[in-house]
Amino acid sequence: MTPDRDSAWVGSMPEVYDRLLGTAVFRPFAVDLARRAAPIHPGAVLELAAGTGVVTRELVAALPDAAVTATDLNRAMVAWGARAVPQARWATADAQRLPFADGRFDLVASQFGVMFFPDRPAAFTEARRVLAPGGRLLFSTWDAVERHGFAHALMAGLRHAFPTDPPLFVMKVPHGYHDVDRIVADVRAGGFADVEVHTVTLTGHARSAADIAVGFCTGSPLRAGIEARGDLRTATALVEEVVTAELGTGPVTAEMTAYVVEAAG
Numbered sequence: 001m002t003p004d005r006d007s008a009w010v011g012s013m014p015e016v017y018d019r020l021l022g023t024a025v026f027r028p029f030a031v032d033l034a035r036r037a038a039p040i041h042p043g044a045v046l047e048l049a050a051g052t053g054v055v056t057r058e059l060v061a062a063l064p065d066a067a068v069t070a071t072d073l074n075r076a077m078v079a080w081g082a083r084a085v086p087q088a089r090w091a092t093a094d095a096q097r098l099p100f101a102d103g104r105f106d107l108v109a110s111q112f113g114v115m116f117f118p119d120r121p122a123a124f125t126e127a128r129r130v131l132a133p134g135g136r137l138l139f140s141t142w143d144a145v146e147r148h149g150f151a152h153a154l155m156a157g158l159r160h161a162f163p164t165d166p167p168l169f170v171m172k173v174p175h176g177y178h179d180v181d182r183i184v185a186d187v188r189a190g191g192f193a194d195v196e197v198h199t200v201t202l203t204g205h206a207r208s209a210a211d212i213a214v215g216f217c218t219g220s221p222l223r224a225g226i227e228a229r230g231d232l233r234t235a236t237a238l239v240e241e242v243v244t245a246e247l248g249t250g251p252v253t254a255e256m257t258a259y260v261v262e263a264a265g
Helices: 003-007 013-040 054-062 075-084 120-130 149-161 180-189 209-219 222-227 232-247
Strands: 044-047 067-072 089-092 105-111 131-142 194-206 252-264
Touching: 013 054, 013 075, 013 105, 013 131, 013 194, 013 209, 013 252, 044 054, 054 067, 054 075, 054 105, 067 075, 075 089, 105 120, 120 131, 120 180, 149 194, 149 209, 149 232, 149 252, 180 194, 180 252, 194 209, 209 222, 209 232, 222 232
Parallel strands: 044 067, 044 105, 067 089, 105 131
Antiparallel strands: 131 252, 194 252
């Protein structure tokens, strides 16, 4: 990640992100990723871009005999994750320059983190380097924003709040790495010969549409784009109106589609 994107995770953002988006948006895919990791029976696991530990928690539960090392570039995320999932070892690390010896891990995993890497082939090369012979890479990346019910409603809200210049972070970064041919080419450029891509659609459950709007607007790097254009509180309220109109009142659900990639050298 770039330093300015790293610095975007400040203050209360990890807490808001984890509380409002962790369960609703990320946990369904975390459970799925951990389920896929279990049959590999890894002794040592490295997680990249671990964030607040949503996947880490599922990995340590699914792999009770594995030593899990969770990393993120952002120190605030690492501090939060270390408190949330103390069963894992936590470290600050750049996925493109991993501070680990060759062949140390049996599995390298990442959920919705590879989209943030400026040089993905370089990150995949590093993942290949730290994997032991026979080790595997397992990661997920979102499909286009139109195939994510929460994010699609959010974008409608952002266009309402900023009709002439909506912030496009969600569309361009989290949902900007969904060309399967490009993904496979990047993974192979990192030294992996055997690459499989699975399309996975799961349902997210949120306590309210407001949680989705507030979570993204104030607890993700989208916040910087909003603050550069206007008042955060006012814009969030406008986004919340539209997201509620799109998703409904009370507890809400949405289908979310992602790609899960499994690769071996």
